[in-house]
Amino acid sequence: MTAPTLDLVPAADALSDLVAGSRIVAGNACGTPLALLRALGDRAPSAPRVSLTVGLTLGDPGLRAAVENGALGIRSWHVHGEIRGMLRDGLVEYLPLRLVDVPSVVLAHTDVAFVRLGPPDAEGYCSLGPSASFTRDAIRHAGLVIAEISDDVPRTAGDSRVHVSEIDRFVDSTVDMPRYESTTPTASAITVARLVGGLIPDRATVQLGIGAIGDALAAELSQSGASRSIRLHGMVSDPMIPLVRAIAERGEPPVQAVELLGSAGLMSWVDGNAVIEMRDSQSIHHPAVIAGIRSFVSVNSAVAxxxxxxxxAETVRGGVISGVGGSADFSEGAHLSPGGMRIIALASTTAKGQSTIVASHGTGDLVTAAHHSVDAVVTDHGVAWLRGRTAAERRDNLISVAAPEHRDALAADAAALRI
Structure with missing residues (x-):
């Protein structure tokens, strides 16, 4: 049996009959359909105006010109890269949204879905590859589904198969898959990771956020987690590969992930590899699902x-830099999990030496996690326990993990605010 032959059309032709007011949603992260987005960005001012809603877009989608000429409006629930710059310039609207709510808030009102897939197999199934968080739901909801096909999409296990009959138009993509490059952990990130690692109980299931501390903790757990039977859940990046291998060698069920965020090496490793199963956000992010996992530990980073x-965690000096994402879903699930824990991990100072433990946030900043929804805050100066502590104890514990040079000023500012 041979793979079906696809009727491939140029990206511009695939978008040529979009009608005014069409609501488009595009795939996420390393599944960002860059060929389709660039074609959308190349549309002339005379083209019917359409709207695009996106999450974490990676690579260079080239959308600014179409937004500036009035052919395109954009909303984003996780601003990054070019989208972040356009938001700063007033060209994009921020949509505060938990990932688990994307199907009901965004996809239920979507007309067109842009997705990135691998070529079909002999049975006519394409692979979603590294991104399954909401793509299958987008395909189900949209009246028009346009897929760019690329050979560099890995064939992943789990709920990542899409039959060619579910796709309306196919575009041959010559754009490389966008990558997510892990950072080199700083000394403070390594210290934070070691402290967080010491809080995680044996046989726990851990969710890690992206960024320097998440990468450092992945490396830490790769060294210590194997002997402690630590499991992963939610997202896999390059530093997590050794831990995933250890989980597979123990004969445990595959790691379940909504996103694979990493390099070409990660994509090559997962191609045809059943140690990771891709699932959608409703299967992995929903708090009711997470509540059924014993000792689920959610570890997320923060700005302050x-x-x-x-x-x-979403803003710096009032400017949006990311999104809510799955952090609220994971945190709520961890709270309901027997033996679960909600940890916020961050360096005690910024690159400019400013304290990330503050007396009060700026008036323009968004509170991503409420004061009652965190069990512990970890910096490179220690662990501040908040669960079960009074307001005064929480204040003192948090000041104690601030950088020493900032503690006196924090205490004075807190007293002035009567905290």
């Missing part, structure tokens, strides 16, 4: 934490 325990 105030002495009340309120967490800012």
């Amino acid at each position: 934490v105030d002495v009340r325990g309120q967490v800012v």
